[in-house]
Amino acid sequence: MVSFDFSLEEDWSTNIGQLRAHLETVDAECAKILFENLAILEAGDNNARRDFNQKVLEALEVAAEAEIDSQGGE
Numbered sequence: 001m002v003s004f005d006f007s008l009e010e011d012w013s014t015n016i017g018q019l020r021a022h023l024e025t026v027d028a029e030c031a032k033i034l035f036e037n038l039a040i041l042e043a044g045d046n047n048a049r050r051d052f053n054q055k056v057l058e059a060l061e062v063a064a065e066a067e068i069d070s071q072g073g074e
Contacts, residue, residue, distance in 0.1 A: 033059040 004022040006015045016038075023031035033056055040052040 029063055030060075033063070 002022075004019055006019070010018070020031060020035055023034065037052055037055045037059070040055060041048050
């Protein structure tokens with residue numbers, strides 16, 4: 001797998017865009033979950049990290065359940 005490094009010469013939004021493109025090649029579904037919830041962290045309130053983690057966990061659980069269901073599992 002190719003790694004990703006933030007560039008000190010680029011601004012935040014450029015680095016985030018490049019990270020998004022990179023992660024979409026690695027795991028598009030997880031990249032989608034991450035970037036759909038990134039604004040929670042950017043809000044910067046005292047509960048942002050907890051709220052972000054909870055939203056990502058919920059989305060991953062839904063994705064895992066959908067995968068299990070699609071494979072005919074329980």
